[in-house]
Amino acid sequence: MKKDEGPEYEIKYLGCYKDNSSRDMKHGPKKYGYKGVDGPKKCHDACKQYKYFALQNNGWCSCDNTYGTPASTYKKLSDAKCGSTQPRSGKGWTNAVYTKQLKSVTSKHSKPALISQGKPTSMSSRSPYAGQHMGLSSKAVDGNTNQNWGGKSCTHTKSMSNPWWKVDLQANYKVSNVKVWNRSDCCGSRLDPFQVFVGSHKCGGNHSIKQGQSKDVSCGNKEGSSVKIQVRKGTKKAPLTICEVKVYGSRA
Numbered sequence: 001m002k003k004d005e006g007p008e009y010e011i012k013y014l015g016c017y018k019d020n021s022s023r024d025m026k027h028g029p030k031k032y033g034y035k036g037v038d039g040p041k042k043c044h045d046a047c048k049q050y051k052y053f054a055l056q057n058n059g060w061c062s063c064d065n066t067y068g069t070p071a072s073t074y075k076k077l078s079d080a081k082c083g084s085t086q087p088r089s090g091k092g093w094t095n096a097v098y099t100k101q102l103k104s105v106t107s108k109h110s111k112p113a114l115i116s117q118g119k120p121t122s123m124s125s126r127s128p129y130a131g132q133h134m135g136l137s138s139k140a141v142d143g144n145t146n147q148n149w150g151g152k153s154c155t156h157t158k159s160m161s162n163p164w165w166k167v168d169l170q171a172n173y174k175v176s177n178v179k180v181w182n183r184s185d186c187c188g189s190r191l192d193p194f195q196v197f198v199g200s201h202k203c204g205g206n207h208s209i210k211q212g213q214s215k216d217v218s219c220g221n222k223e224g225s226s227v228k229i230q231v232r233k234g235t236k237k238a239p240l241t242i243c244e245v246k247v248y249g250s251r252a
């Protein structure tokens with residue numbers, strides 16, 4: 001398909017609804033012949049002026065601007081009541097209800113955005129190199145993924161047990177994933193192992209990144225207003241250095 005054809009649409013199945021002889025959907029061709037893979041699309045094409053359309057009794061097409069109303073009569077049923085093969089084409093007195101919607105609308109809502117860059121940060125100690133403006137906690141959200149300490153874009157705590165780094169997202173977010181960049185010029189094991197928290201929710205278990213590499217940690221849309229990188233090496237003391245953290249999510 002050419003890119004300049006305008007917005008892309010998709011046909012979306014909304015559910016299976018009970019019907020009776022008064023008809024939930026009152027318009028359209030009200031004819032058979034709309035079963036099979038192209039059934040929903042063909043029924044849509046025959047119902048263009050209506051918002052919703054439905055297949056009943058294995059491919060009988062009708063449409064309307066409402067569906068499932070009144071809900072006491074046209075009750076929502078289990079999907080199996082509208083057939084087991086996809087796309088569903090309905091059974092006796094059951095409507096497999098569909099609509100057509102803009103594809104970009106759905107993807108815009110579900111696509112996670114970068115939500116950490118430039119936001120307030122903190123860590124378990126002040127940078128020992130703060131005087132040279134190096135190692136600051138803000139260096140992990142400065143948008144620069146340079147992994148060389150000399151690039152002045154990595155954080156650095158003092159040597160301590162259980163060091164951590166944190167970004168305040170300044171609002172509640174569903175966090176989809178957190179990408180972390182490790183240092184490349186030395187000391188890659190300082191991040192091994194680390195844990196990622198969204199608020200108090202942990203994303204997976206222990207993670208590690210080889211020196212000079214980055215890692216994408218999935219957070220499964222856990223909700224919170226901060227993300228923390230926590231290193232636990234028991235009583236062993238070490239500094240924590242991270243060169244960049246990118247948190248992706250959408251407003252909760």
Ligand SMILES: [Ca+2]
Pocket residue numbers: 139140141142143144145146153154243244
């Ligand atoms: Ca950086």
